[in-house]
Amino acid sequence: MNISVTDLVTEEGKWNNTALETLFTDQAVKHFHNIKCPNPLDGDDRCIWRWTPKQCFDLKNAYTKLAESFWAPKQSIWRIIWHLTVPQRTRLFLWMAQQQKLMTNVERCRRNL
Known part of the structure; x- marks a missing residue:
């Protein structure tokens, strides 16, 4: 469609x-x-990327914008999480918990799931 x-x-x-x-x-x-x-x-519909002067999508710029909003490397919690001697999936779980990206029951209710 x-x-x-x-x-x-x-x-x-x-x-x-x-x-x-x-x-x-x-x-x-x-x-x-x-x-x-x-x-x-x-005029006609068109997609624009507002974070560049020419309004054209750029993967490098998109990554930079995502990193700005989700990554605060100065926080000591990141150093602690990524230097733990645990399996990678455990570090990833802790990182997601820190980012509040886990689908808790509260979040599921909020999304009507």
């Missing part, structure tokens, strides 16, 4: 609720209503 954002907007420039409701959950549709509809005069 190849759908663009303009397929989800009516001719009057409002969100097409019928199309939205067939593709997304009710909660997602509510979020759409908080977003301004695109203007047809803005």
Whole structure:
């Protein structure tokens, strides 16, 4: 299925609720209503990467952006975790726990799983 954002907007420039409701959950549709509809005069849909001057995706830049938000190498906890003499899967588990990325029962409930 190849759908663009303009397929989800009516001719009057409002969100097409019928199309939205067939593709997304009710909660997602509510979020759409908080977003301004695109203007047809803005041109065709296109993907941009806002963190580079030319707005073109670059893997190096993407890695840098991910590393900025998730990695704080100055924290001593990382040194402790990665220098433990335990199996790699244990270090990875501890790292994920430190990042709060484990699917705990609380997180599963929050995601309605």
